[in-house]
Amino acid sequence: MQTHSGMFVLPAGISRGKPVCRTSVQCGNCKEVPISWRSCRTVLSPLHRLAPRAHVRHARWATSSYRHRFTRLLSSAATPQRRVGFVGGAGNMGSAIIRGIVGSGFTAPHLVHVSGRDRAKLERLAADTAVQITTDNAEMLSQVDVLFLCVKPAQIESLLHQLFGTRPPSLLIVSVAAGASFACLERWIQDASATANEPRLIRCMPNVPLQVGCGATGLSRGRFATDADLAWTQALFESIGTVALVDEPLLDAVVAVAGSATAFMFQFLEALSDAGVREGLPRPTARALAVQAMRGAARMAQAEPQAHLAELRNRVESPGGTTIAGTLALEAADFRAAVQAAAAASAAKSRALRSAFEERLMGKE
Numbered sequence: 001m002q003t004h005s006g007m008f009v010l011p012a013g014i015s016r017g018k019p020v021c022r023t024s025v026q027c028g029n030c031k032e033v034p035i036s037w038r039s040c041r042t043v044l045s046p047l048h049r050l051a052p053r054a055h056v057r058h059a060r061w062a063t064s065s066y067r068h069r070f071t072r073l074l075s076s077a078a079t080p081q082r083r084v085g086f087v088g089g090a091g092n093m094g095s096a097i098i099r100g101i102v103g104s105g106f107t108a109p110h111l112v113h114v115s116g117r118d119r120a121k122l123e124r125l126a127a128d129t130a131v132q133i134t135t136d137n138a139e140m141l142s143q144v145d146v147l148f149l150c151v152k153p154a155q156i157e158s159l160l161h162q163l164f165g166t167r168p169p170s171l172l173i174v175s176v177a178a179g180a181s182f183a184c185l186e187r188w189i190q191d192a193s194a195t196a197n198e199p200r201l202i203r204c205m206p207n208v209p210l211q212v213g214c215g216a217t218g219l220s221r222g223r224f225a226t227d228a229d230l231a232w233t234q235a236l237f238e239s240i241g242t243v244a245l246v247d248e249p250l251l252d253a254v255v256a257v258a259g260s261a262t263a264f265m266f267q268f269l270e271a272l273s274d275a276g277v278r279e280g281l282p283r284p285t286a287r288a289l290a291v292q293a294m295r296g297a298a299r300m301a302q303a304e305p306q307a308h309l310a311e312l313r314n315r316v317e318s319p320g321g322t323t324i325a326g327t328l329a330l331e332a333a334d335f336r337a338a339v340q341a342a343a344a345a346s347a348a349k350s351r352a353l354r355s356a357f358e359e360r361l362m363g364k365e
């Protein structure tokens with residue numbers, strides 16, 4: 001644990017070395033600004049490779065999420081390295097995962113192979129992350145042990161035919177596509193390749209904040225995926241956020257509460273920033289305060305998982321005070337119902353997508 005005097009105790013098994021992070025920043029005690037995850041990435045990466053010399057002068061190991069990331073990095077170091085391929089990896093979700101796992105140190109960039117159709121997008125990704133890129137899906141496929149399917153759900157069937165028409169899949173396949181169920185994926189792969197009887201599949205439902213190490217991902221295991229496959233995929237997503245293992249039907253709920261919810265949070269922040277501007281704050285100030293308020297509330301809720309969220313809210317609502325006036329106004333405007341409706345609409349859309357695929361599949365039989 002870091003103390004105010006600059007001393008800290010590294011977790012068991014890690015020896016102390018020379019401080020390498022000289023970012024001029026602050027800890028919670030001495031009122032300096034905590035270093036950011038990005039700035040300490042260079043420090044933590046060597047830890048990932050089990051060269052525990054590096055450390056950070058001002059990181060708040062004991063109280064902050066850095067400690068959790070640190071622990072994750074160490075556990076991921078013990079996870080066997082697999083060569084990872086991303087088809088459609090230059091898109092929004094693919095590139096978010098790639099930036100996340102390279103940034104967290106979960107995998108080295110030379111082990112990440114990305115294919116896509118747009119050369120310029122791929123080159124931008126390679127410039128930022130140093131991953132291997134190609135516009136040839138088959139070339140990428142020939143180099144990897146795990147394949148992430150990061151294309152739109154409607155593009156998956158034809159893509160699988162193209163990928164596995166000539167080469168049966170002996171690798172782990174992780175699909176991020178909303179709605180494309182195990183039943184559909186298995187069937188498409190078996191249609192594409194007569195020898196692919198038991199494809200090892202995992203479905204995941206991640207969200208975009210994983211690109212800044214703060215994702216929330218639902219994982220579901222296909223019937224032929226091994227324990228090692230699941231453990232490796234879980235470790236990958238835990239290196240960039242939180243993971244919930246769920247049965248496949250609950251992935252629709254994950255879409256609502258984590259995937260789409262990212263946009264709901266931005267919508268709330270936008271509305272709150274506008275409100276700040278209406279009350280006279282300059283827009284950048286209103287935005288910064290609103291963002292920090294959301295972050296602070298989220299961190300408090302994480303720090304006290306046993307406390308009911310209503311209890312946390314009640315602590316802010318002093319009798320006859322400003323907050324209770326505001327929260328009652330939210331109730332009067334049906335805030336709770338609006339949030340529920342938004343989440344239900346997202347989950348319903350995800351279910352509808354799945355049903356449409358499955359109906360098409362049954363129509364073929």
Ligand SMILES: NC(=O)c1ccc[n+]([C@@H]2O[C@H](COP(=O)([O-])OP(=O)(O)OC[C@H]3O[C@@H](n4cnc5c(N)ncnc54)[C@H](OP(=O)(O)O)[C@@H]3O)[C@@H](O)[C@H]2O)c1
Nearest residue numbers: 088090091092093094116117118150151152153176177178
């Ligand atoms: N965005 C999210 O927040 C989110 C959350 C959870 C899950 N997902 C899932 O993630 C998947 C991708 O979504 P997205 O938002 O990242 O879409 P996107 O930005 O459109 O990315 C898809 C990428 O796939 C590429 N692509 C399409 N067909 C290809 C092919 N045959 N070979 C190689 N590359 C191909 C596209 O290239 P072009 O640019 O040339 O079309 C594009 O770069 C979807 O299945 C979605 O359900 C997304």
